[in-house]
Amino acid sequence: MKQKLLYSLFLLIPLTVLSQEAKFEILPYLNATTSIKDGIIEAGPEFNWNKIDSIEIGDGVKIARKGDVFTLRPTLRLPLTSKPDNLLQIDRFSPTWRGILALQYTIDNTEESGKISRRSITGQFEYGSTDFKYYPTGTKSNKLKTNESSYALELKYIGFHTEGKADSKQVSPQIRLRYSYDWKAATEVGVVNPINSNGVTTTSNLVIDAPSVKPGLSPAFSLQIYPGKGGVSYSPTVYYDFTGNKGTNNPFNNLSRLRLESWVFFYPLIKENSNVKIGASPFFSVRTAGSDDFNKVEYGGMITVKFGTTFLQFL
């Protein structure tokens, strides 16, 4: 009896695999974000596997029905600056390069009529290795060099729901959980040099302290809303950033800041240049634990211009 069950399973497995085919395609992927003080660029290929079923549509003609999509995105992130100490840092900023491997699975239940609904889950791993130089005695001749590895893990969910009718509301709940373990160089300080042969005293900017590492956890939630009328969408968003003590893995035992943003995006109708988003948001950041170089409560505004991104691309 057991043998029969085993044989049945062996017969069933290849049938299950063969009944579904996959279509494979490669696309380029580029994501660049800049601000006045910092910026990042991410680039690489995007591999898509589309699960397809062959369906007959008449006269013996079969076509492939699009199903769930599995996406693999190996990219390289390069920072456009090495300054890591801004209050409003670009999301996912890293002061040095990172190799990124993102895996995404998309389920789209949309049919010929009725509601339009899709969900995607993305898991991402980032890794970077950096050489840090520092001068513990304040002299250039006494240089120390160390190599450290940084990494981050990220999980993201993006949903999308609408009635599939004119003037109907569109909503996209988005959730992100990110853990990072980033090594950073210590800040440069001015060091007084010995008096030179002309009797002049000069200073040099040197990194005295060794690099340090801090764990961080950044949960974020955003709700993208398009009310079904007008050329504007809304994105209330909350971030809660936790930072742990130097050299530990626990992100909860030092600093934490809660940040609220309320984005309004406008989509201009520029011919032959679709998917341009112009956004503005006030922000309110409050320190809920620990200490940093900023005020307990910080507030202000942000603007952004995004090219080639849709309503769905936010977190």
Place this chain on the structure above:
Amino acid sequence: MEEKLNLTLSMKAARAFTLTLEPISGGLTLFYAFINGVKVIQADGTKKRVWSGKIPDAQVRVKVRVVGIDNASFKLGIDLPDTADDQSLTFKLKGGYYETEITL
């Protein structure tokens, strides 16, 4: 022998067809296209999406659904060699949505 005959008939009954959906202006979120109810395009609206294949000689229903912002516009392209070469129409969304059905 019977199988071979069926195959020949179905080959004769098919015609080549290319369907394209291309963003033109404004925010285009999702493109969908269905041929006789079978989903053949399912993608975001950031770039031109193409489906090419064989369709039956008999009447075929092509349905397109596009989601976006306000009255963004997109181009629907149809290419049926020797019948309707490279036909294209530009549509505007109404309240962030548009759907159209074409019978070929």
